[in-house]
Amino acid sequence: MAGTSRDAARARTAQRILDAAREEFAAHGYKGATVRAIAEKAGVHPSLVMQHHGTKERLFASAARLPADDEQAAAEHVSDVLGARLDDLPPQTRALMRSMLTSPEAERAMRDHLDRRVLNLSASLEGDDAETRALLAVCGILGLTVARHFLKLEAFERISDDDLAAAASARFLTGKAGD
Known part of the structure; x- marks a missing residue:
């Protein structure tokens, strides 16, 4: 049960980061958006952005992708x-x-x-x-x-x-x- 709530919390954090990234990329473009600004908007430490999404490039690709089957x-x-x-x-x-x-x-x-x-x-x-x-x-x-x-x-x-x-x-x- 503890694993489930930890997984759920991790998923919520990843989603907050992704939502913040979409806003930052939309407002400032790829070059203008920073990992630090994305982390601040998501309310997390910048290292968590990288932990969840790897690189700025991968985060951008995820942020630009439409949700599947929606x-x-x-x-x-x-x-x-x-x-x-x-x-x-x-x-x-x-x-x-x-x-x-x-x-x-x-x-x-x-x-x-x-x-x-x-x-x-x-x-x-x-x-x-x-x-x-x-x-x-x-x-x-x-x-x-x-x-x-x-x-x-x-x-x-x-x-x-x-x-x-x-x-x-x-x-x-x-x-x-x-x-």
């Missing part, structure tokens, strides 16, 4: 990404997208990024078609980004970002149109 988390993630892609693009994203069809390095960087997004999203989806739906979501968001920011389709002027994000989220993750 359709709600996947839907929220897709909605967040859509919202971000409908807003102005950061200069580095705009440069990468402009260059991905003409530069082998940019093409490779974009492909690697999108492959990781498909794997991450598909792990959160249930069903035999999880990878297919994840692929469609990632490709659909890429297409929306290109159509909005580079081709500047006129329909974007008539459809609200909220309506577009809701409909796209429902379509990408379930294959059904939103209500």
Whole structure:
């Protein structure tokens, strides 16, 4: 019984560290977030961060990963990404997208990024078609980004970002149109 409560306490500590890491990475990026700040936010000694997650790189990978088999988390993630892609693009994203069809390095960087997004999203989806739906979501968001920011389709002027994000989220993750 004592092992169970110790295991539960360890799991809660690991989760607090992971939650704190997500906040710190979101606020400061990988380079700006520090193990010390993550530990402080989680209310633990910095050595516990390393004990639970090994390295800053592994902690970042865990923090960036969506929860497994959690359709709600996947839907929220897709909605967040859509919202971000409908807003102005950061200069580095705009440069990468402009260059991905003409530069082998940019093409490779974009492909690697999108492959990781498909794997991450598909792990959160249930069903035999999880990878297919994840692929469609990632490709659909890429297409929306290109159509909005580079081709500047006129329909974007008539459809609200909220309506577009809701409909796209429902379509990408379930294959059904939103209500």
